[in-house]
Amino acid sequence: MAEPKKVTITALTELRAKGGKKIPVGKTTEVLESTANILVKNKQAEIVKG
Amino acid sequence: MANPEAVIDRYIGGGRLYFSNYNGTDYDAEVEIGEVQDVSLKIETSEADAFSKDTGVKKKVDKVVTEINSSLSFTTQNVNKENMAMAMFGDLQTETFAIGDTLPDGTVATEEIIIPVVVGGANSIIEGKLRFVSTNVSGDSNPALIINHAFIKASGDVRNYFADSHATLSFDGEIVEMNGEYFKEYFIPKA
Numbered sequence: 242m243a244e245p246k247k248v249t250i251t252a253l254t255e256l257r258a259k260g261g262k263k264i265p266v267g268k269t270t271e272v273l274e275s276t277a278n279i280l281v282k283n284k285q286a287e288i289v290k291g
Numbered sequence: 292m293a294n295p296e297a298v299i300d301r302y303i304g305g306g307r308l309y310f311s312n313y314n315g316t317d318y319d320a321e322v323e324i325g326e327v328q329d330v331s332l333k334i335e336t337s338e339a340d341a342f343s344k345d346t347g348v349k350k351k352v353d354k355v356v357t358e359i360n361s362s363l364s365f366t367t368q369n370v371n372k373e374n375m376a377m378a379m380f381g382d383l384q385t386e387t388f389a390i391g392d393t394l395p396d397g398t399v400a401t402e403e404i405i406i407p408v409v410v411g412g413a414n415s416i417i418e419g420k421l422r423f424v425s426t427n428v429s430g431d432s433n434p435a436l437i438i439n440h441a442f443i444k445a446s447g448d449v450r451n452y453f454a455d456s457h458a459t460l461s462f463d464g465e466i467v468e469m470n471g472e473y474f475k476e477y478f479i480p481k482a
Contacts, residue, residue: 257398264401272401279391285399 246274250286299430306330306425306433308365310377313419313440321422325369328459330423332436334361334473361466361473363421363441368459370450372407378445378460382413417443421464432478439469 256264264270280286311321337358376383388400421438441464
């Protein structure tokens with residue numbers, strides 16, 4: 242089975258990543274594409290263009 | 292020189308305190324309060340005196356006990372969820388936050404997260420059994436205190452959110468008489 246696709250996002254609001262780590266505004270982190278879609282829709286993050 | 296066969300009744304020690312919450316119908320499983328700094332037991336009476344002035348001079352002729360009160364106080368530096376719930380008259384619950392939800396600290400969840408929460412004031416009365424097992428480093432026995440039932444409440448401030456030293460929680464307990472007794476202290480022989 243294929244691994245779920247991950248994408249890199251930039252935080253537009255402070256995020257709480259896996260393991261409790263904080264991602265400050267403007268910093269990037271890697272999340273599942275489905276997670277990124279929710280955060281982008283909520284204007285909480287934007288996907289980093291490759 | 293000390294008699295090697297003499298019983299040593301001195302006490303210097305500490306110990307572990309356990310609490311079993313009464314849920315209204317039964318006692319929950321016992322949990323350790325943890326890192327207890329102080330446990331004090333008190334029992335006191337109120338009396339009524341009877342006087343006679345048959346000879347003109349007021350003389351005490353009798354004394355009767357009208358009230359017996361027993362109480363316990365303890366302090367812990369273990370500010371875990373269970374102890375905080377007890378101090379806050381709270382109910383220990385969990386809340387689930389979905390991806391994109393704003394968490395109570397203002398950050399946004401990037402995965403589903405379940406966070407424990409104490410809902411303060413949800414329980415107006417905390418009551419249950421207490422058991423204190425001491426370790427005596429001086430005498431020949433370890434006292435073990437059994438309290439069948441007590442009403443517990445926090446004494447003093449529940450939380451100082453700007454603590455410069457380890458925070459503590461202090462509690463007072465009013466001990467209830469059950470089956471003719473308030474508490475029992477056993478003298479467990481040391482091995």
